[in-house]
Amino acid sequence: xxxxxILSTHPNPSAHLDKIVALVNSAFACEQxxxxxxxxxxxxxxxxxxxxxxxxxxxxxxxxxxxxxxxxRQTKPDSAVLRTQLEACKAACDACAxxxxxxxxxxxxxxxxxxxxxxxxxxxxDLLSAMA
Numbered sequence: 001x002x003x004x005x006i007l008s009t010h011p012n013p014s015a016h017l018d019k020i021v022a023l024v025n026s027a028f029a030c031e032q033x034x035x036x037x038x039x040x041x042x043x044x045x046x047x048x049x050x051x052x053x054x055x056x057x058x059x060x061x062x063x064x065x066x067x068x069x070x071x072x073r074q075t076k077p078d079s080a081v082l083r084t085q086l087e088a089c090k091a092a093c094d095a096c097a098x099x100x101x102x103x104x105x106x107x108x109x110x111x112x113x114x115x116x117x118x119x120x121x122x123x124x125x126d127l128l129s130a131m132a
Contacts, residue, residue: 027064
């Protein structure tokens with residue numbers, strides 16, 4: 001990805017550039033994983049109710065997308081807003097990972113999504129620590 005390339009060209013790059021790059025890449029990857037997992041859940045046949053998994057997938061995808069976009073903008077950030085967004089993203093990723101974990105042994109897409117969500121949650125936590 002070219003995330004580092006573009007963010008490092010900003011006239012006032014963040015002191016936390018490495019962690020922001022990791023977060024942006026992880027958030028957009030997680031958005032894609034969650035969207036694909038929700039779609040795969042819809043295509044599954046059988047008796048298993050995947051509605052909660054689909055809901056958490058879609059909520060997580062939306063929050064990850066917004067988070068990635070917000071941290072791609074470097075001009076005059078509001079730290080309180082960004083911290084709150086990171087906390088929301090971490091919470092959504094944790095909830096989605098838990099939901100997908102319930103189906104990970106039966107559905108490979110849930111296992112992969114669970115892993116993506118855990119990676120994004122860690123990237124959120126790492127950046128939150130750096131911003132403290």
